Amino acid sequence: MATSMMRTFGALRSVTCSSLKNAELALDVRHPGPLFLPVRTKKRYFIPPAVGLKGKKEENPEAMAQAAGIVFRQQYFERPINIACSAGVFDPYIPPEGDARLSALSKEGLKQRTEQIRQSAASQLAIRKIKEHDSEFSTKTFAEQAQEIFVEAHNALTHFNREMLHSLVTERCYPEMTRGNRYKTIRWRFVESLEPPRVVHARCPEMVTKGNLYGQVTVRMHSKQTIAIYDRFGRLMLGSEEQPKDVLEYLVIERHLINPYSRWRLHGKIVPSWAPPKDPVIKTVAIPGPELNPWEEYDALNYKVPKPASIQWNK
Template sequence: MAMPMRRTLVALHRATCSGLKNEASLDVRHPGPLFLPVRTKKRYMIPPAVGTKGQKEKDTAAQARAAGLVIRQQYLERPINIACTAGIFDPYIPPEGDARLSALSKEGLKQRTEQLRQSAASQLAIRKIKDHDSEFTTKDFAERAQEIFIEAHNFLSQFNREKLHSLVTERCYPEMTRGNRFKTIRWRFVESLEPPKVVHARCPDMVSKGNLYGQVTVRMHSKQTLAIYDRFGRLMLGSEEQPKDVLEYLVIERHLVNPYGRWRLHGKIVPSWAPAKDPVIKTVMIPGPKLRPGQEFDALNYAVPKLEPVQWNK
């Protein structure tokens, strides 16, 4: 009985060894493939629902409400700055021919009487301003407004953004700095031809009742010099030596409810009868001649082509 069992185990052992040898020989003779298949991204095809072919798409909000889902409403919010107003409330209308007509002439007397009629609303606004600012007086405020104007333009020519922000409002700042990135500004206050005076005052509220802002219009007649140079150092506008008479109506604003509020330059009122501004001289590149390789440019014998007139401003 023991001999047949032994013969059976020996036969199984030999068969197993021969099978392992055959597998090893197969691996050696036939190496694995060089490129192995990689599993790619699954792409699902969603078949259309039954009976929806040719129908219009339904409102997703209505479907969500029918399913009992609540979709959050999206609001188009715009930032609001309560440190200053967005414009000039009831702007002052300068009389035509101001600073040119005498107060003793017939037309000058008409302008004077019209200003007296419009001063009633200004007096009420000045009373409201004095309730929040006890040191406010029209005479001293006109001089203070002129100082704010001079300091703001000096810091503008020096490109001091921090000091300029403290003297002008958030509405006036982009108007003063727009387009001045690669320019050089030379501005100087020469003298005051007439003492500045307060001609208009309003005290509007914004957002809620009682949130008061004071807007005071100051008339300023002075001599100034202005010169603007482009990035190449060429003069674009004005002159540094020749002063000009400038009549301006400045709007100074303050948030009266804020105890730390300050009077700042808010804007200017340009009357419709004001003369047009001087045109801006822009630097243009004149194309030169096309030279061949090895050819030199002779500036003496080259005639500069004349450019066609172009209207830069309308």
Template sequence: QAQTTSSMSEAKQLTSTCNAELALDVRHPGPLFLPVRTKKRYFIPPAVGLKGKKEENLEAKARAAGIVFRQQYLERSINIACSAGVFDPYIPPEGDARLSALSKEGLKQRTEQIRQSAASQLAIRKIKEHDSQFSTKTFAEQAQEIFVEAHNSLTHFNKEKLHSLVTERCYPEMTRGNRYKTIRWRFVESLEPPRVVHVRCPDMVTKGNLYGQVTVRMHSKQTLAIYDRFGRLMLGSEEQPKDVLEYLVIERHLVNPYGRWRLHGKIVPSWAPPKDPIIKTVAIPGPDLKPGEEFDALNYEVPKPEAVQWNK
């Protein structure tokens, strides 16, 4: 039996060596490389020229192939130092005028004022529990000082001081689009003494996380001039002051012992007049100069556009 097993192993070795020699033989008619499928393609990119045709649902196609798409989470950062907006915003009466209580509109306005003042008194009590020095008589002047300091910091691009005077919600609204512009703002005088017209004390996230929001009516005279990056005037004037009626919202995180009253936003009534249009800078093309010629700006006249008849 031992001799038979040894003879069988020797025969196998001879056959394997013969097969190897045949595979290495160039004259062998068999293929040298065999195609082997190593990986299955679950996703095939779309063919060229399918633009304009109906797109397939790639997510359903991937699920059918056994691939699960990862869920996309739209995360947004949360800041508890200030609220996300103005809670129960104050609605100024149209024209900011007092109507006669004998008329139907005046009676409706008077009842709305009484209802709003009752809710404001409850909010003032909550604010005084956390801020004992709060008073509606002195707070209006304090809010006006915060407003003036915040705009002065904006004109001088003092970011550190501006962050201490405005909330994290108001900061991007004030600084958006001012990177390459020059702002000249000045507070001339106050036409009417500022007064508190609306007080709210909402909570956010949890029940005890209180925020104090005070709306202050301010009627003042201001000057504003905005220059573009080329130094050309875009909006307003530095010499001509304008009367401005504003409703400022001042907020404070009452639970935070180190919290401060900061500018949170403005309430723009629906009956407010539209803003002045922005003067845009337009490049005027010059003459086509030949090599060796110089441009004389004094002798060059700007070509006027030809009149075009527009038909409806």
């Protein structure tokens, strides 16, 4: 039974194939390749702009989405934060005017004395918290340690040692120290300490979450230093290498206390309002001159620099 059915289907298939071939020859129909039927997919209302198209106008995708009735996703610009250091100085130390103690009998001296007592009480509480996380911390030895950090950080800055500078200053202080020094030469030297450094202020704030403690200690340092800054042409812009100056600074040293692998680093400086202004920076400018031929000299031409013409401004 099965064999007879297979024979029947085989005969029908051969007849069908032969009839189809005869029809194609009669109509001269040729099939160059397999036929593909398009299948309708989901309709796209918003198509993103193609990448790399030249000569076409860039359309606003947000406007196209609004026209199609689609809610465009809002873009959020998030600023990264670094928890290895704080973003600023918490409750900064306010140095007394002139760094001198006034008489307690006067009104200003009495205010100054009460402010010192209030700040010293808060500092003692902060020092107690710092000692809970750093058992080796001591106000007697920390001032000398802070001065060594300050000297090593500035030596790393003059030699452009970035790795060492990152280990000595915080991520907040690093851009402030290196900003604008790309094409300059810095010569800095620590001559001597006029007064022994001492701790004058301490705070232990929390940031982001409770228990995330940062230790900030302010150290008063009175020393003699030399600094000279040269531009990219080797011209002196600021200071002198031979003439030292007396510098009174209030350094803020910080450490992430809950991190056992952290260390004390330079975080910033406190500049009092009564501090004298800084020396102006001498900038060099290029004076336009005549275009000289290879056989000409500038001195032989007696060229005078033209002065800008006066302009009358009318209201």
